Amino acid sequence: MKRNYNILMLILLLAFASCSFTAKSFEDSDKDKLLVQLVSYVLEEGHFDPKDINDDFSSNVFNDYMTQIDPYKRYFYESDIEVFEAYKNEIDNQVLEYDLAFFNLTYDKLLVRIDEAKAIYKDILETPFDFSKEEDYDADYENKGYVKSKKEMKERWRKQLKFSAIANYHDLISEQEREIKDNKDYVVKSDAEIEVEAREMTLKLMDDLYDFIQDRERQELVSVYINTIAREFDPHTYYFAPKAKEDFDVQMSGKYEGIGARLQKKGQNITIIELISGGSAWRQNKLEAGDIILKVRQEDEEEAVSVVGMRTDDAVKYIKGPKGTNVILTLKKVDGTIEDLSIPRDVIELEETYAKSSVVKKNDKTFGVINLPGFYADAEDYNKRNAASDIKKEIERLKAEGMEGLVLDLRGNGGGFLKTVVDMAGLFIKEGPIVQVRTTGEPASVYRDRDRSIVWDGPLVVLVDEFSASASEILAAAMQDYKRGIVIGSKQTFGKGTVQTFIDLNRFVRNNTNGDLGALKYTIQKYYRINGGSVQLEGVKSDVVVPDRYSYIDIGEKNQDNPLPWDQIDSAKYTLWDSYFDYDTTISKSKERMANSDQLKLIDENARWIKKIRDENLYSLNYNDYKKKLELNEEEAKRFDKISDYKTNLTFNSLPYELKLMENDTILKSRRERWHTNLSKDVYVEEALNVLSDLKMSYSIKKVASTIKE
Template structure:
């Protein structure tokens, strides 16, 4: 069934939706049981691909919940796990009967064991660490088993705390050496004194962590249990407790304050998986996707170790009012440990809007449009949106004589579906853009019905592993129409699903428990016009080029419980036949990239980063630790030359923007910084080469060759 673009459109990918489930009575007076009943009911009837709640499901919930509450295996003993295992195959039955016996047992034992752990770490930190001993620690906690005695648990804590302290000890030694060098007459503190200070710092961090945990209520842990169940369905389905739902609503409006990064829970801390355009992290440029936050401090105060902390709680420490400073201890992608201070701020929406530049090579001029996300004003679509803004930039670039166009969708995490369809329509005459299917229903086809083609010249689309959702729809459509050549990573992120937010109170007729929160539920799936899903596989670039994320786990395929890839019938569409030597252009580009020294260095860097991440055994001997850190720093410095690359391309702001610079020097500074980075960008350089290869003067006026699905 084809649906009109204007009528019945999905305006945003994540929307508040009403729920039309079959009537059912929810009568529990126990709020926990009521929530469990509501959520399992919604999951089974509303999820795009509901799972059977059976023994296999029970085992997954069992293992994942234990891993969430004790990821580093420093609280529970083996005897606890054996006791818990009586419920390993019963959780499915408990869910059907709104029975929370398993949760209650685990929660009560966790509180007990955390109390004991508080005594253990104090005992450990009373004794000096001997950094001359040759010993190691395995930091891949999945490879460790639960221990069977308090003595063994204490030994595990000892190694973990020594590991947490050795970096601080090293920093203090270096600082003292520097002071002794810089300050005449300064007497450096002894290694013994510095070891005591480093250990005291670790103790203060743990004291704060456990004080923070003490403030958590039972309901906070129950939300974790609920989300363990929910997460078994797919990584984008999520339960929001009432307070979290309010924060989600605020973030959807774009009026949230923090550092501007999306985080993912890891045993070692919180991994940065997305940097929000315009946010403090984006502006500061010290952090990048793949970095892991280990400790969080507040403007010079002692830092709190977030290893083992719930992600929600870690985020509460990281977020804060505009203007305040958060100190982050971070393990960089290359394995080095750095301290980074970020001033929290409101995300600057202006920096997430489309912007363009002209690119001059020889006597030819090209256009580049950078689109950080597919934005839209939720209250008034006509006010400002990505499609109309890109259309304006295209027109301006045409007026300035651009002979080819680059659409940069790298790091673009998606957004409004409506803007994708309208934007794709700028580059084709008319036809389908994307297919959307709900569970058990026929597909809907979203089309461009406007026969105008705003840009009929050569087109290149730049993508990477972080191009997701709406970005993948646009890249896929341009690829299927053979309208543009996609250059970038082996594949894009691979998020091909749609979520709706359902307030749970909408389902209950009479509710004495107040706000019950909401569930973000996966309800639909995207498909390319060629019939293939963008889920999991993403969009495979026509010209594959490595980047530093090539071997790092970032995409949908690396999430827990992702939905699978599948295929439906293709839509009817006509391939663009405007290029001469389309396939030959792709082949020429691939050959250039294979022999490019900068690309070879990027590939080498990517492989080294992967090796760093795979090395999970760390020495606790100071001399070895220092030696390995020195080698890593030298290797990291070797790759600094990547940022010194010069494409010798010239980038300029458009005339209308240059006129604004006299009144807005900040805008000038932003654009200068952007152009400087673009000049170092080998991918943009190759995109220009491809535009030249597309035989600019031999466009066949958009002649079409029919391909029927």
């Protein structure tokens, strides 16, 4: 497949920018074919490193798609796969011809097999399990073949269900043993009665799962197929159906327009499971967790729509709406009464999405900790709210409290908007390059901080882990390259060195009668450190490496399918941070503390143990053997109880503005108290504060020495 480089304009405004292609318009009454046509066109025209769509590509799509739709090999038979394999080297041709014959074949067969499987599991769970029988359950599906007969299929299902039931059986027996000790009037159940209850629990679990599976529409599986094709290009190229794109936008901006309630389908009912702090429903204080929504009516309509039996996503469409409008819910309240409740819609901000800060005292010094879950921004209006402006506010507030050093916690931060991280890095340096970005066939562009003002010029520590990715890696790498701060965390960060863009697929279609077609996120560029190196695959190496529970588990870009390769370019011109901080001595002292930390030694042992447990695939279905193995694991796990018992003598506090908010917001108060408790038990934060103390001390000593010399 030859690359067409005739792109009229490629403007990277954000990490998710917009691209304009050569003028071309599509029209097709078949939505599925149209989607394949659009996705293949965009990837051919715009992907950073497009694939040749050939027989190898086809074979990879075939294998990956089979794994996607039947990962546990409990639907399809070997005979099904033999029929499907006629298409193994034909999918490439079908993609180029927008033909969905392979998808249609597998989809139709999957529906049949799912119905058969439902009958199988219901039949199996009608018969008691014999937990005295000597047999094993092998959970290594990747290396299992497909079954050849219905007898084999039923046996595969039987062992899976028995494995679920034996876990329930053990929990129920353990619960009964506790009850016997605590309640002298407790009526003891027989093993047979407990076995029945364990099977019923498994049946309920399976019924709930199949309610979800059967709620899935054809279009959702079309999305799975299209994404199998898309991910052959790289792990971050992905098709978003309209609802998925809406959810992603909420995640990236941290807000949406609605009533501020989280819903869950339980049986046939749509149930309120949580009210979002600060939302309109929370402020109104009439809706409760546990209320069941029976009907939804818009304020300008007379007829209500029943949502009983409706998919959660479909019910949400009726409930969400523009700020300033009202929605009327017919509710079955927790107490069983039925009532209509009119709730105003508003802009709902998801507080857990945003930056939060705390102040802490250590050795008579005042330090600040800022946790940043993501590099968020409003895609429609960047200036409304974004992570960079929020971090700036938090730093100013911490400075007002006398902050002498800052910990920026990026652990678990998967990235976000590129402009946001460039702006944020500029808060810590005078000016200069932050990151280099390269498009195929073009020289790298340097993204710079041009604002000479500095919001924080004091000691800085950046905390990272294996899940710190993309924009997190850009910030950590820039601070490291400038010698502006010390990076503490895992051996390396995630290793995502690519930039993606979103493109609205509707823009290509004339006379569209198919409804919203969604969007495609695809890789358009790679980014590089200012020293010229890429974080792709290799991530950012911490200055001080500390073990965590994921140290021996395969996490990161290098463990994804089809990642782009590592490479490097020329360094940008930049000047190291001019300060009196003694980074080398501080890092050396931190490494020495880490090497002598009993807590970290225990965490490392725990990480090795977790790896061993995760690698186990064979489980006994004999209860005595199953119980012995659990008891052995529990005994081994007791060695690691001290990890959660660990506590520092540090006390973390919210800033004055938050304390005022907490007077009327008990949810915010409880969340902050939980966060502060976790911080006080966090050995990584403790070490970050030690490093800040050392940096502060080295700054004072070197500055005094410099003054004397002058």
